[in-house]
Amino acid sequence: MKELGPDFYNITDLLTEEELLIQQTAHDFVQTEFMPLINQHYENATFPMDLVPKLGELGFMGSALPEESGGAGVSNVAYGLILHELERGDSGLRSFASVQGALVMYPIHTYGSDEQKTKWLPELGAGTKIGCFGLTEPNFGSNPGGMVTRCKRDGDDWILNGNKMWITNGSVADVSVVWTRDEDGIVRGFLLEKGMEGFTSSDIHGKLSLRASVTSELSMANVRVPDSARLPNVEGLKGPLSCLTQARFGIAWGMVGAAVDCYNTAVDYSKERKQFSKPIAGFQLTQAKLAEMVTCLTEAQLLVYRLGRLKDEGKMTFQQVSMAKRNNCAMARDIARTSREILGANGITEDYSPLRHMANIESVYTYEGTHEMHSLILGQEVTGMAAYDT
Amino acid sequence: MKIAVLIKQVPGSESPLPLNSTQTWVDEPQVTYTMNPPDNYALEEALLIKENVGDGEVVAVSLGPERVKKVIREGLAKGADRGIYLEENSQIETDPLSIARSFASVLQDENFDLILTGLQSDDAGMGQTGVLIGELLGLSTATLAVQTNIQDEQIRVKRELESGWFQWVKLPLPASISIQSGLNTPRYPSLKGIMGAKKKEIRVIPASEHQTAEKTQTIKKVFVPQTTKKTEVIEGNADTAAARILEILKSDVKVL
Numbered sequence: 001m002k003e004l005g006p007d008f009y010n011i012t013d014l015l016t017e018e019e020l021l022i023q024q025t026a027h028d029f030v031q032t033e034f035m036p037l038i039n040q041h042y043e044n045a046t047f048p049m050d051l052v053p054k055l056g057e058l059g060f061m062g063s064a065l066p067e068e069s070g071g072a073g074v075s076n077v078a079y080g081l082i083l084h085e086l087e088r089g090d091s092g093l094r095s096f097a098s099v100q101g102a103l104v105m106y107p108i109h110t111y112g113s114d115e116q117k118t119k120w121l122p123e124l125g126a127g128t129k130i131g132c133f134g135l136t137e138p139n140f141g142s143n144p145g146g147m148v149t150r151c152k153r154d155g156d157d158w159i160l161n162g163n164k165m166w167i168t169n170g171s172v173a174d175v176s177v178v179w180t181r182d183e184d185g186i187v188r189g190f191l192l193e194k195g196m197e198g199f200t201s202s203d204i205h206g207k208l209s210l211r212a213s214v215t216s217e218l219s220m221a222n223v224r225v226p227d228s229a230r231l232p233n234v235e236g237l238k239g240p241l242s243c244l245t246q247a248r249f250g251i252a253w254g255m256v257g258a259a260v261d262c263y264n265t266a267v268d269y270s271k272e273r274k275q276f277s278k279p280i281a282g283f284q285l286t287q288a289k290l291a292e293m294v295t296c297l298t299e300a301q302l303l304v305y306r307l308g309r310l311k312d313e314g315k316m317t318f319q320q321v322s323m324a325k326r327n328n329c330a331m332a333r334d335i336a337r338t339s340r341e342i343l344g345a346n347g348i349t350e351d352y353s354p355l356r357h358m359a360n361i362e363s364v365y366t367y368e369g370t371h372e373m374h375s376l377i378l379g380q381e382v383t384g385m386a387a388y389d390t
Numbered sequence: 391m392k393i394a395v396l397i398k399q400v401p402g403s404e405s406p407l408p409l410n411s412t413q414t415w416v417d418e419p420q421v422t423y424t425m426n427p428p429d430n431y432a433l434e435e436a437l438l439i440k441e442n443v444g445d446g447e448v449v450a451v452s453l454g455p456e457r458v459k460k461v462i463r464e465g466l467a468k469g470a471d472r473g474i475y476l477e478e479n480s481q482i483e484t485d486p487l488s489i490a491r492s493f494a495s496v497l498q499d500e501n502f503d504l505i506l507t508g509l510q511s512d513d514a515g516m517g518q519t520g521v522l523i524g525e526l527l528g529l530s531t532a533t534l535a536v537q538t539n540i541q542d543e544q545i546r547v548k549r550e551l552e553s554g555w556f557q558w559v560k561l562p563l564p565a566s567i568s569i570q571s572g573l574n575t576p577r578y579p580s581l582k583g584i585m586g587a588k589k590k591e592i593r594v595i596p597a598s599e600h601q602t603a604e605k606t607q608t609i610k611k612v613f614v615p616q617t618t619k620k621t622e623v624i625e626g627n628a629d630t631a632a633a634r635i636l637e638i639l640k641s642d643v644k645v646l
Contacts, residue, residue: 017460017463018584018585018587018588021460021463021464021467021579021584022581022584025578025579025581025584028578029578057580058578058580058581059580059581059582060581063581067582072580072581072582072585073585074581074584074585078581
């Protein structure tokens with residue numbers, strides 16, 4: 001971190017040599033292979049699919065999972081540092097890795113049958129197959145328990161009907177983890193394959209955020225699958241919610257990466273941009289902004305560092321993840337906007353990253369549990385009272 | 391094919407470079423270090439040669455204080471098979487000959503077919519270590535390689551000369567070759583490689599076992615070039631002024 005961004009509290013000293021090398025590798029990869037492409041993809045609203053096998057080859061997909069599950073067995077802090085570097089590039093890149101690792105590989109690894117693991121995990125880890133995760137529906141976002149997608153038993157098979165909305169990688173996924181309710185109201189997960197009869201997708205266009213990321217709607221019209229397509233080892237909402245905890249962990253790290261990129265850009269710019277008699281970094285108004293930014297960034301770094309070590313020790317709670325996700329999205333959102341302010345008019349062009357990050361963060365602030373829902377989770381934790389319908 | 395790659399750890403290109411209090415080198419605690427970029431190309435070339443030949447061993451070798459083990463481990467993460475660390479706590483940027491003697495004293499027992507180095511280090515930039523080791527060990531030696539081909543017991547090396555010229559030379563093995571930057575695309579260490587590196591051996595050679603020579607060269611002073619601005623107002627009539635301008639153009643600016 002020391003050479004890669006502000007490290008005001010010497011967090012680098014708490015990282016292992018392996019973790020630092022992993023972060024450096026992810027940093028070098030993103031800066032060399034991804035940054036030259038991002039503006040074009042952002043403008044065209046496309047994702048650089050050619051990079052996916054390279055990400056897999058390096059081990060960036062589900063990297064904290066064990067090797068036999070397609071991961072690399074690295075620490076959760078190392079996993080977080082990878083996502084930090086991916087999101088320093090663009091939230092679209094980090095979102096891709098989050099979905100593949102936390103929302104597809106994780107549930108197959110945790111809840112899948114041996115057959116499902118063998119079939120999907122090696123290729124998902126290698127980046128030669130792509131996955132997506134279908135939980136949110138057009139009318140059920142913060143309230144996934146209300147889902148109307150249904151699975152119905154029919155002999156040895158299941159019949160699935162419903163729609164899933166805001167699905168990252170939906171139309172490019174070879175395998176979709178889709179959550180449904182059965183006739184008894186039990187939430188069940190299925191692995192649907194691209195091209196199954198009745199299973200279609202369409203991309204959502206006109207996004208002004210996360211443009212370098214594929215976002216789709218999934219439709220299931222009497223999709224017939226064998227029972228072997230069902231995730232056998234989980235029932236109930238805890239299935240999808242446990243996946244979200246994994247993904248939110250990565251988001252909390254990623255947001256620090258996006259904020260660091262904005263902050264570094266603003267600091268460098270303020271030292272070079274002269275107005276009146278001196279660089280704008282020499283004026284108190286700019287310094288007040290930078291002081292606030294570096295303080296918030298340091299807080300966010302400490303949150304995710306401690307969260308990562310708790311996860312490594314098996315002690316992390318989902319409420320702790322909510323705190324980090326909630327805080328770090330808000331932190332990054334503020335830092336992106338303040339960085340743009342420091343950049344003045346130049347800040348509205350694609351020559352500088354803060355405005356692109358700012359637009360992206362609007363999605364990240366809202367997806368994987370909105371800022372408001374995480375407030376309610378924390379509120380419930382500290383009061384013992386749920387402020388939403390349970 | 392047994393290949394040694396000499397890897398130096400140098401200040402990173404984005405590191406702050408404050409001078410130490412005696413003005414003899416940078417103030418190390420404030421510096422962030424990285425693998426010398428030219429050595430990264432040498433490492434990649436060694437890995438490619440091993441992969442092409444189909445068997446063999448790549449050994450990452452570095453000399454310096456404890457911190458330089460980091461670049462050895464980075465080499466192991468990228469695919470080197472083992473490491474050799476020569477402990478040396480005094481200044482390592484000063485004297486290529488004594489450093490080459492230290493390396494040679496350790497490397498000679500290993501009987502490497504090939505010793506590869508980057509063309510120079512990004513800090514001191516002396517560019518001599520590989521050549522000196524070749525001489526000390528009686529190896530054939532070439533510099534500035536932009537292409538290598540192993541053929542039986544020989545290596546063909548394409549060297550970059552001045553003014554866009556190249557030269558092919560054929561050397562018998564064993565050989566010490568310095569590698570020009572840019573001849574390949576260094577790989578990233580994969581996470582699997584990084585995780586596997588800790589299981590690979592790094593042989594530690596204590597300072598007392600490799601220092602065979604007194605340093606013959608030391609750095610007296612390191613300084614940042616001072617930029618100065620001097621304005622001369624030329625007085626006198628036109629002839630005097632013209633004569634003075636002519637003199638300046640000849641002796642100071644040296645354009646005439």
